Structure formats: structure tokens, C-alpha cells
Amino acid sequence: MRSDARRNRERVLAAAEEVLATEGMSASMRAVAERAGVGLGTIYRHFPTQEALYLEIVLDWRRRLLTDAADLSTAPDAGVAFFAFATRMVERTTRMKALVLAIAQVDGTPDAVPALAGSPDAAAEDARLRGETRAAMEVLLTRAQDAGAVRADLRLAELLALLNAACLAAAHIGWTDDLRERALAVMFDGFRPRPA
Amino acid sequence: MRSDARRNRERVLAAAEEVLATEGMSASMRAVAERAGVGLGTIYRHFPTQEALYLEIVLDWRRRLLTDAADLSTAPDAGVAFFAFATRMVERTTRMKALVLAIAQVDGTPDAVPALAGSPDAAAEDARLRGETRAAMEVLLTRAQDAGAVRADLRLAELLALLNAACLAAAHIGWTDDLRERALAVMFDGFRPRPA
Numbered sequence: 001m002r003s004d005a006r007r008n009r010e011r012v013l014a015a016a017e018e019v020l021a022t023e024g025m026s027a028s029m030r031a032v033a034e035r036a037g038v039g040l041g042t043i044y045r046h047f048p049t050q051e052a053l054y055l056e057i058v059l060d061w062r063r064r065l066l067t068d069a070a071d072l073s074t075a076p077d078a079g080v081a082f083f084a085f086a087t088r089m090v091e092r093t094t095r096m097k098a099l100v101l102a103i104a105q106v107d108g109t110p111d112a113v114p115a116l117a118g119s120p121d122a123a124a125e126d127a128r129l130r131g132e133t134r135a136a137m138e139v140l141l142t143r144a145q146d147a148g149a150v151r152a153d154l155r156l157a158e159l160l161a162l163l164n165a166a167c168l169a170a171a172h173i174g175w176t177d178d179l180r181e182r183a184l185a186v187m188f189d190g191f192r193p194r195p196a
Numbered sequence: 197m198r199s200d201a202r203r204n205r206e207r208v209l210a211a212a213e214e215v216l217a218t219e220g221m222s223a224s225m226r227a228v229a230e231r232a233g234v235g236l237g238t239i240y241r242h243f244p245t246q247e248a249l250y251l252e253i254v255l256d257w258r259r260r261l262l263t264d265a266a267d268l269s270t271a272p273d274a275g276v277a278f279f280a281f282a283t284r285m286v287e288r289t290t291r292m293k294a295l296v297l298a299i300a301q302v303d304g305t306p307d308a309v310p311a312l313a314g315s316p317d318a319a320a321e322d323a324r325l326r327g328e329t330r331a332a333m334e335v336l337l338t339r340a341q342d343a344g345a346v347r348a349d350l351r352l353a354e355l356l357a358l359l360n361a362a363c364l365a366a367a368h369i370g371w372t373d374d375l376r377e378r379a380l381a382v383m384f385d386g387f388r389p390r391p392a
């Protein structure tokens with residue numbers, strides 16, 4: 001893809017995320033084009049349908065999470081890397097969940113990604129990205145535990161459950177940035193080893 | 197109220213909670229009667245409409261929470277009392293949120309309690325119970341902090357945010373009892389003071 005085409009595609013995705021989050025799935029492609037400052041033709045060249053656009057937002061979010069996890073899994077300070085990823089994940093996913101909840105208000109299927117059901121290819125890529133992110137998180141967790149920055153008895157299941165809980169509450173109840181930071185600081189202290 | 201009437205009322209409330217959680221607001225009063233093992237007339241004597249029944253389930257949940265908090269706020273061991281209440285709150289509220297989410301699937305208003313909007317008296321009682329529970333939790337928190345069982349910098353806002361997050365995730369994602377226990381154990385360690 002040429003670099004101006006790639007830039008346009010990214011602008012459309014960012015604009016769509018914002019428009020969908022406020023207006024839900026009833027948002028028109030025209031509103032997305034206006035927000036992105038591109039013509040309607042440009043949008044349809046990249047995303048033939050609104051479903052395709054929404055699907056791409058979801059996959060893009062998963063790809064960015066995986067890139068974060070993969071990049072951080074070889075960072076020199078394993079403890080810093082672990083908490084940086086956990087913070088990044090909550091920030092990215094809160095945004096995503098807010099989008100999903102906004103859409104749920106419209107079509108009444110909370111937490112579902114309806115577009116995935118209709119596209120086997122995208123569903124397969126979604127599953128692959130989830131699997132790889134999970135594997136990268138396992139590396140982050142193990143390295144941080146080996147470095148003594150995270151308690152040895154913390155398992156990936158609890159870690160994911162608690163981070164997901166924070167994302168869900170932040171999106172659903174509408175935590176301010178300040179409340180999110182303070183709540184995560186308390187939660188993260190629970191992840192650390194307790195001195196004897 | 198006579199004791200057999202009170203027992204019937206409680207059986208109806210418990211049955212309604214289960215039926216509504218699985219079937220949502222489309223559940224019939226007949227299904228509730230069958231589950232409770234009482235006649236339809238008995239239900240309608242206590243709860244003239246389905247809205248009234250649902251409203252009572254919500255208020256009943258709030259009253260039980262307040263009773264828990266009030267009872268524990270004078271317990272001899274303030275640290276044990278604090279964590280006992282936090283655990284109880286998550287257990288009770290997870291159940292309640294599952295009910296609210298089940299209903300949300302039907303009427304598309306996640307987290308709202310539609311019946312409250314139509315009943316000023318119930319809304320006022322709901323507000324009063326929330327306020328009193330909050331006050332009792334403040335006492336539980338302060339006493340546990342004074343006893344050295346909870347970190348001094350934990351504020352009620354973060355505490356509520358994190359407990360609500362756990363309830364929401366447990367109900368929404370469907371945590372098993374085991375996952376809830378392990379996740380709360382990690383979260384609760386974050387509430388404790390860190391030895392220097």
C-alpha cells in the first residue's frame with residue numbers, strides 16, 4: 001500500500017472509532033468521512049461496507065495489543081515491561097469496550113462483535129491474534145515473576161480476569177482517567193510479591 | 197406480616213430472581229409461581245405487577261447489603277470485617293448484575309433499573325439505601341485502616357470502583373466461583389498496607 005493510502009486508511013479507522021463510539025452502528029459512513037476529512041469514495045475503497053470497517057477496528061485493536069506485548073516481552077526490565085503492558089492493555093481495551101457497549105446500546109447484543117460472526121476469515125484472524133497475545137502475555141508474566149517484580153502465584157487466568165474487569169468497569173461506568181490510574185495502582189500492588 | 201405470608205414472600209422473591217436471571221423480563225409470573233411452588237394469586241397478592249416484583253428484588257438486594265455493612269461495622273476485628281464485607285458485596289452484587297444484564301439483553305438498557313424510573317417512592321428508598329450503605333462502608337474502611345489492616349491511602353472511590361469492576365466482570369464474563377475467589381484474593385492484597 002502506498003504511504004498516502006496507508007495514512008488515509010489510518011485516518012478513516014481513527015475517525016470511525018470516534019464516530020462509532022458516540023453514535024453506535026447507526027453512524028453513517030458520511031459522518032466518518034467528514035470526521036476523517038476524506039471523501040466518501042476513499043472510505044469505500046478501503047472498506048466496502050460498514051461491517052468491514054467495524055471489523056477492521058476490532059482487528060486493528062487486537063494487532064496493536066499484540067505488537068505492544070511482543071515489543072515489551074524482550075525489554076530489559078521485565079517488571080517495568082509487565083506493568084507497562086498491563087496499563088496499555090487497560091487503556092486500549094477500555095476504548096474498545098466503550099465502542100462495543102455503544103454499539104450494544106443500538107443492536108442489543110452487549111459485548112458481541114456481530115461482524116465477526118459473518119466473516120470466517122476475520123474470525124480466524126481474531127482467534128489467531130488472541131492466541132498470540134495470550135502467549136506473549138504469558139512470557140511477560142513469567143519474566144516479571146522470574147525478576148521478582150510480580151508474585152510467583154499469580155496465574156494468567158486471574159491476571160486477565162482482573163484486567164478485563166478494570167476495562168469493563170472503566171468503559172461501562174465511565175471511570176475518569178484519574179480514577180483509572182488510582183484504581184490500577186491499587187490493583188497492581190496486589191500483583192506484586194509481598195515482602196515476608 | 198404473618199410469618200407464613202413472610203415466608204411465601206421470600207420464596208417468591210428468591211424464585212423470581214432465578215427465573216428473571218435466566219429468562220429476562222419476558223419471564224412470566226406463572227413461571228415464577230411454578231418455581232416458588234405457590235399459586236399465581238399468592239404472587240399477585242404480594243406483587244401486583246412484574247415491575248413491582250423486580251423493584252422489590254432490587255431494593256431487597258440493597259437492604260441486605262446495608263444490613264451486612266451495618267452489622268460488620270461494629271465487629272471486634274475491623275480488618276476481618278472489612279474483607280468479609282468486600283467479599284459479601286461482590287457475591288451479592290454479581291448475582292444482581294447478572295440479573296440486570298439478563299434483563300438488559302431483553303430491553304436494551306444495560307445497567308439501568310427501568311422499574312425505578314417509574315416509581316418515585318422506590319427511587320427515593322433506593323437512594324437512601326445507597327447513601328446509608330456508602331456511609332457504613334466508609335466506617336468499615338476507616339476502622340480497618342485504623343487497625344492497620346488496610347492501606348491508609350485507599351479511598352472509598354477506588355475501593356468501590358474495583359469492587360464494582362469485579363462484580364461487573366464476574367456477571368458479564370461469567371467467572372466461576374473459583375476464579376472469583378482467586379481474583380479477589382489478588383485484588384484484596386492490593387488493599388493491604390505494604391510493609392516498608
